[in-house]
Amino acid sequence: MERFINPFSDMGFKRIFGQEATKDLLIDFLNDLLEGEKTVTDITFLDKEILPDFNEFRGAIYDIYCVNESGEHFIVEMQNGYQTYFRERALFYLSHIITRQGRPGGDWHFDVKAVYGVFFMNFCLDDIPHKLRTDVILADRETHEQFSDKLRFIFIEL
Secondary structure: OOOOOOOOOHHHHHHHHOOHHHHHHHHHHHHHHOOOOOOOOOEEEOOOEEOOOOOOOOOEEOOEEEEEOOOOEEEEEEEOOOOOOHHHHHHHHHHHHHHOOOOOOOOOOOOOOOEEEEEEEOOOOOOOOOOOEEEEEEEOOOOOOEEEEEEEEEEEEO
């Protein structure tokens, strides 16, 4: 009897995309998502658990957290169950990575590396018509010109 890995389960998703032995699959996937924008040639997996700086605050645990050869950060999540505040959770996750880039002292001049969140969802986002992919960037409300390329959300409905 053959055994299969369910890519939609937490264990299966991490086994397929979140291991050193299979990182080429994640690299290919990220390149497909970012086609025409950038090319990821290598990634390094990082600790998936971000502890809070203070006891009264909340940390974060990601399914997959890695950086590419340019120091850009990628969080990849599989979410099967509906969550009311999922957009806010995604913002919280990416904000953690942005704020942890800050370094004390005068040598750091807010040279923030880009943070990408890729969120697979087995449900629909509220208020958004059924779309396979929703791409969210920071942009000027009036001109729709991109304000910064340092924060990017990619939501994929399954």
